[in-house]
Amino acid sequence: MSAEAKKQTLGFETEVKHLLHLMIHSLYSNKEIFLRELISNGSDAADKLRFEALSNDSLYEGDSELKIRLAFDKENRTITIADNGIGMTRDEVQEHIGTIAKSGTKQFFEKLTGEQAKDSELIGQFGVGFYSSFIVADRVTLTTRKAGASKDEGARWESSGEGEYTLETISKEQRGTEIVLHLKAGEDEFLDGYRLRSIVRKFSDHISIPIIMTKEVVPSYKDEDDKEGEEAEAKDETPPQPEDETINSASALWTKARQDIKDEDYNEFYKHVSHDWQDPLVHVHSKVEGTNEFTLLLYVPSRAPFDLWDRNAKHGVKLYVRKIFIMDDAEQLMPRYLRFIRGIIDAGSLPLNVSREILQQSKQLSTIKSGAVKKVLGMLEGVAKNEPEKYEAFWKEFGQVIKEGPIEDHGNKERIAKLLRFASTHTNTDKQDVTLEDYVSRMQEGQDKIYYVTAESYAAAKNSPHLEIFRKKGIEVLLLSDRIDEWLISHLDEFDGKHLQSVAKGDLDLKTPEDEEAKKELEETAKDFESVITQIKEVLGDKVSEVKLSQRLTDSPACLVADVYGMSLNMERIMKDAGQGMGFGMNKKPIFEINPGHTLVARLKEEQDDARFADLTNILFDQAILSEGGQLDDPAAFVHKLNGLLQGLLK
Numbered sequence: 001m002s003a004e005a006k007k008q009t010l011g012f013e014t015e016v017k018h019l020l021h022l023m024i025h026s027l028y029s030n031k032e033i034f035l036r037e038l039i040s041n042g043s044d045a046a047d048k049l050r051f052e053a054l055s056n057d058s059l060y061e062g063d064s065e066l067k068i069r070l071a072f073d074k075e076n077r078t079i080t081i082a083d084n085g086i087g088m089t090r091d092e093v094q095e096h097i098g099t100i101a102k103s104g105t106k107q108f109f110e111k112l113t114g115e116q117a118k119d120s121e122l123i124g125q126f127g128v129g130f131y132s133s134f135i136v137a138d139r140v141t142l143t144t145r146k147a148g149a150s151k152d153e154g155a156r157w158e159s160s161g162e163g164e165y166t167l168e169t170i171s172k173e174q175r176g177t178e179i180v181l182h183l184k185a186g187e188d189e190f191l192d193g194y195r196l197r198s199i200v201r202k203f204s205d206h207i208s209i210p211i212i213m214t215k216e217v218v219p220s221y222k223d224e225d226d227k228e229g230e231e232a233e234a235k236d237e238t239p240p241q242p243e244d245e246t247i248n249s250a251s252a253l254w255t256k257a258r259q260d261i262k263d264e265d266y267n268e269f270y271k272h273v274s275h276d277w278q279d280p281l282v283h284v285h286s287k288v289e290g291t292n293e294f295t296l297l298l299y300v301p302s303r304a305p306f307d308l309w310d311r312n313a314k315h316g317v318k319l320y321v322r323k324i325f326i327m328d329d330a331e332q333l334m335p336r337y338l339r340f341i342r343g344i345i346d347a348g349s350l351p352l353n354v355s356r357e358i359l360q361q362s363k364q365l366s367t368i369k370s371g372a373v374k375k376v377l378g379m380l381e382g383v384a385k386n387e388p389e390k391y392e393a394f395w396k397e398f399g400q401v402i403k404e405g406p407i408e409d410h411g412n413k414e415r416i417a418k419l420l421r422f423a424s425t426h427t428n429t430d431k432q433d434v435t436l437e438d439y440v441s442r443m444q445e446g447q448d449k450i451y452y453v454t455a456e457s458y459a460a461a462k463n464s465p466h467l468e469i470f471r472k473k474g475i476e477v478l479l480l481s482d483r484i485d486e487w488l489i490s491h492l493d494e495f496d497g498k499h500l501q502s503v504a505k506g507d508l509d510l511k512t513p514e515d516e517e518a519k520k521e522l523e524e525t526a527k528d529f530e531s532v533i534t535q536i537k538e539v540l541g542d543k544v545s546e547v548k549l550s551q552r553l554t555d556s557p558a559c560l561v562a563d564v565y566g567m568s569l570n571m572e573r574i575m576k577d578a579g580q581g582m583g584f585g586m587n588k589k590p591i592f593e594i595n596p597g598h599t600l601v602a603r604l605k606e607e608q609d610d611a612r613f614a615d616l617t618n619i620l621f622d623q624a625i626l627s628e629g630g631q632l633d634d635p636a637a638f639v640h641k642l643n644g645l646l647q648g649l650l651k
């Protein structure tokens, strides 16, 4: 026996134990799903073999009828699930089984709180897969051999799910994977053919290869009189060959007509392709005719996957060609902003021998992609229109990703823009539920722009001094505080012919008659403030590009305004945080606007003492930074100056 053939005892990754514990507890009321998960794996293994065999027929080893066999043994209290799919090498077993080598796992564990209830919720986002065996079994034996490998290159893995597993090389006649579950005490309900059949029909009917069980001998109800004769007959006959039966409908779900598919079937298929254990939020099933004929069955999950923000996360759409699985993770099929979409696309017109390289440049595939994107957008539009509550749930989970849409997908910009939802001064809550269309319908007479403010948090946006004049005039402003918003807005400069305008950038031009009036008045006032403005400029030096009287303030004494062509101050901060080297200062300096109607500014005008003038000016400037959500370079100096003034009050 070679060294590696020896039995090894290996430890699970530390996280596995915790994960197993959580899974078992959160799934206990739904424990029959272990069967769905194992059958799902068997079906994936068959898909993989079928694809590999396209270019290497010998992998079938003369047996191309792919299937899954399910059996139970009452005496030994075991359930066996066996497939003749691709199988695994010993190394693959070590890599895939009992190890969580999925991207994003680490982040997932960081999110766990240790509180059972909360963590159970979270874990729903994490596929259960093979581990679900341990919900019902206290020992699991997996034997497998890779298709095309020699018979003595099989592997046996065994574990009781408690931190360790053994792995050894064995000889295995049949390629594929066989899993034996040694049931825990109390799980005997699964040692029942009727129960197993009904679970398969409920969860795995859509699996496209046959799931086979031995036909059970149904006791026949014959006349009492016949009984003796029958027994006598049975005695001298060898038992009849057990007969097989297929217990699922074994056809690719997406090839069926919509009206023949039940909601449960759609949901179970979703769980199979997505490895999610919750029902999806919504699906679209559609056949697109034409030269590039294809069928798609795509889903929106009800919860964001745990790796939604992981750059390396897998994409969720599988590519099939005429029912043959071609590949997972087909990033050519969905743009990044729809990366949460799960399901399949069956491209009838692609050749079967496509490779990843060919796909990358395939014109046909990009046509299919754009057709699929349109279907997905159509589905979302439908939900938004007809099922607003569902859309709200969708937006909560995926809104931030959809906001990448106008940046990534110019062709569909208008359509995506209509799917966006924002918080706004109209509703004054942090709930993002205002559409751009709603906004436009509420625009005031003469208003020709869609106004927004960006800030680091909803509170900072809502309380921004820049909103004062808008609130006073009852002009709605969108309150943007998601990180992505700055980028979104830089790519979405227009909606329905209306320019999107930051309230914190450039000159205000509200285009109303009162506005013109106010402007004139301000020009008059400005004459009075000329010398104050010059003095403020001297104090602030190159911290600002300009100082002027403000039209936007009613309650606050001062604010900062970004150059109309420059970055907003919020954007500058984001860039700085992201270490983009574009720190405060690289951008054009902000304009410092003061409110001539404010008592502090009036006080400044009267101030004779230069030192006090400088202190007050610096305080107003720092306050303006703070109310923008910015950070002070020297907070202690600010506090010191402020206290100086306050003490002055007490004298």
Ligand SMILES: Nc1ncnc2c1ncn2[C@@H]1O[C@H](COP(=O)(O)OP(=O)(O)OP(=O)(O)O)[C@@H](O)[C@H]1O
Pocket (backbone or CB within 6 Å): 041, 042, 045, 083, 085, 086, 087, 088, 096, 097, 126, 127, 128, 129, 130, 131, 176, 177, 274, 275
């Ligand atoms: N019957 C099988 N035949 C061949 N490979 C298998 C089989 N079962 C599992 N595997 C391999 O083990 C890996 C891990 O399986 P597991 O069920 O834990 O997770 P998964 O199916 O990848 O995803 P999830 O955990 O989200 O369900 C699979 O991706 C596959 O590579």
